[in-house]
Amino acid sequence: MKRKPDDPGDSASLNDLSFILIIFFIAIAGFNVNKGFLMTLPNRERPRIVQTEDLLKCSIDASGTYSVDGKSMGKEGLEEAIKDKRLNHPNMTFLLLIDPETPYQAVVDVIQAVRAQKVENFSFRMEAAGA
Amino acid sequence: MINLKRSKKPPLIPMSSMSDIGFLLLIFIMLISLINQRHEVKIDYSEAKVLERTQEPENLEIWVERNGRISVDGKVVALDDLEQLIAGTLAYQPSARVHVIADRNTPYRHVNAIVGILQTLQHRVVSFVVREEL
Numbered sequence: 001m002k003r004k005p006d007d008p009g010d011s012a013s014l015n016d017l018s019f020i021l022i023i024f025f026i027a028i029a030g031f032n033v034n035k036g037f038l039m040t041l042p043n044r045e046r047p048r049i050v051q052t053e054d055l056l057k058c059s060i061d062a063s064g065t066y067s068v069d070g071k072s073m074g075k076e077g078l079e080e081a082i083k084d085k086r087l088n089h090p091n092m093t094f095l096l097l098i099d100p101e102t103p104y105q106a107v108v109d110v111i112q113a114v115r116a117q118k119v120e121n122f123s124f125r126m127e128a129a130g131a
Numbered sequence: 132m133i134n135l136k137r138s139k140k141p142p143l144i145p146m147s148s149m150s151d152i153g154f155l156l157l158i159f160i161m162l163i164s165l166i167n168q169r170h171e172v173k174i175d176y177s178e179a180k181v182l183e184r185t186q187e188p189e190n191l192e193i194w195v196e197r198n199g200r201i202s203v204d205g206k207v208v209a210l211d212d213l214e215q216l217i218a219g220t221l222a223y224q225p226s227a228r229v230h231v232i233a234d235r236n237t238p239y240r241h242v243n244a245i246v247g248i249l250q251t252l253q254h255r256v257v258s259f260v261v262r263e264e265l
Binding site for chain 2: 012015016018019020021022025026028032034035036037038039040041042043044098099100101102103104105107109110111115116126129
């Protein structure tokens, strides 16, 4: 049987290879996108005046335990507390007091809970060491 | 009478140029991904389920490791120098977004030091970068 000579112009496999590499690099380029929470930092010079009944004060200790109005609770309890407060006070302000040794993830968890409940007024600050 | 002969050869689309186009595209995308590269610091990312995209065309990424070591563009920066660096970047690129990318176990005081600098500089918007929880 006579064999057909290889066509020098036949570069189908090269096309496949180049397009696979293109897809790979497009995927790699898409990895460098930062996602997270956009925070508006409290103004030091002009503190906001908030009505005490609209305020929900939460503090996190060094072990990452939340405490709302002096009552210790977990992540789910915190979400419920925000939900309840928002039902009665739609313009509520959430104030977060953070212990200096609190792990960053615990702070992120609170921010997430606040964002999930669509609380617009959110403020946070670190408590003085030993406070 | 004109004798029109139809060629018996099937029509052929030249595919050799396709690989040229493919490789040109490849070089272009490789260059783009090289421009977009960033100096990653090995950290254990914080995670959250609800996220928003905080990336801007101009960004300043501040990495905070578990031990509080701060680095920008792959270089370790002291807290005193960080203020100058942020001020310089914001003076040159006022619309630059400041990102804080901290390890999940970093004590908050290290992050607060950066927040304090931003407050001093009257730059009131900051992105806390986290990874999507799977």
